[in-house]
Amino acid sequence: MNVRVEEIDARTASDEVLVRFAEVEHDCRHENAPGEPMRTTAEVIAYYRHKPTSYTSCHWLAAGGAAELNVHGPTAAFVDLKVRPSARRQGVGADLLACVLERAQELDVRALHAHHTTPTGAAFARRFGFVDGQRVVRALLDLRGVDLPPPEPPAGWALRTWRRRVPDVHLAAYVTARAAMDDAPAPDEMEFPTWTATTVRTSEESLALRDREMRLTVAMRDDGVIGAFTELRVSRGSILGFTDDTGTVAEHRRQGLARAVKLESLRRLQRDHPQIEVVSTSNAEENTAMRRVNDQVGFKPSLVETTATRSLSVP
Numbered sequence: 001m002n003v004r005v006e007e008i009d010a011r012t013a014s015d016e017v018l019v020r021f022a023e024v025e026h027d028c029r030h031e032n033a034p035g036e037p038m039r040t041t042a043e044v045i046a047y048y049r050h051k052p053t054s055y056t057s058c059h060w061l062a063a064g065g066a067a068e069l070n071v072h073g074p075t076a077a078f079v080d081l082k083v084r085p086s087a088r089r090q091g092v093g094a095d096l097l098a099c100v101l102e103r104a105q106e107l108d109v110r111a112l113h114a115h116h117t118t119p120t121g122a123a124f125a126r127r128f129g130f131v132d133g134q135r136v137v138r139a140l141l142d143l144r145g146v147d148l149p150p151p152e153p154p155a156g157w158a159l160r161t162w163r164r165r166v167p168d169v170h171l172a173a174y175v176t177a178r179a180a181m182d183d184a185p186a187p188d189e190m191e192f193p194t195w196t197a198t199t200v201r202t203s204e205e206s207l208a209l210r211d212r213e214m215r216l217t218v219a220m221r222d223d224g225v226i227g228a229f230t231e232l233r234v235s236r237g238s239i240l241g242f243t244d245d246t247g248t249v250a251e252h253r254r255q256g257l258a259r260a261v262k263l264e265s266l267r268r269l270q271r272d273h274p275q276i277e278v279v280s281t282s283n284a285e286e287n288t289a290m291r292r293v294n295d296q297v298g299f300k301p302s303l304v305e306t307t308a309t310r311s312l313s314v315p
Contacts (some may be wrong), residue, residue, distance in 0.1 A: 034303055066096070133302055135284065142298070176249075178245070227257050228248040234273055
């Protein structure tokens with residue numbers, strides 16, 4: 001059965017078109033993010049319309065399904081494909097994936113990564129040549145019911161939180177600290193581009209356009225060196241906080257900096273946004289150090305995602 005697939009320019013598409021992405025997401029939410037408050041339709045529309053310009057994003061719609069391709073580099077390309085339960089086993093997923101694979105080839109992608117959380121998703125991935133790899137543990141924190149102790153950074157380190165934008169004077173130090181993510185556990189086939197000052201600024205601009213607050217907490221020495229960082233994101237009117245990257249520079253690890261920035265970030269979130277009920281985070285299953293920090297703070301595992309990768313030949 002052939003399914004009509006339509007490519008969408010999300011930056012210029014009407015709200016009516018982008019609402020269809022939200023409808024698919026909402027129908028699949030119980031499988032992809034159990035226990036998490038649902039993103040509002042307005043949040044989903046803003047997400048698709050205002051993606052960062054530092055990487056390539058492509059989008060497709062079909063009756064009952066949607067697909068998204070984000071290409072950060074030849075081996076750091078990601079497909080998010082969803083089919084509403086009522087539209088499955090009708091060829092929707094296969095036809096959407098065919099469009100994704102064709103575009104990935106055009107963009108010289110060599111390794112395409114996806115995630116699945118159910119036996120049905122795992123079977124679909126295997127059918128189309130994806131091989132299971134890294135497992136990622138999603139965890140949730142009940143921000144209303146947790147008692148967060150004051151952070152205790154080691155001597156010589158101070159905790160600072162910036163909202164919406166990294167100050168120009170500290171941008172270079174933050175970019176240097178972000179390189180700590182380069183040795184975070186990742187699939188063997190994935191080489192994610194190192195962040196630059198431009199990447200930071202384009203991310204901030206995207207979040208601002210989406211009416212989404214960036215909250216960056218860092219551990220900083222008197223000389224301006226940043227030893228650890230964690231970023232939280234909150235959309236206006238939402239009850240969900242999302243943890244983006246958390247990292248500690250290699251030479252400053254095992255001092256408690258990661259726990260300190262996490263606690264400071266979450267305590268400030270409680271104070272500034274008392275409407276937030278849940279905070280989500282995710283870590284590679286083998287990243288036991290960061291998962292231990294999250295456990296200590298009060299996060300509880302909610303879901304395991306499996307990363308599945310398909311190698312693509314370069315024309």
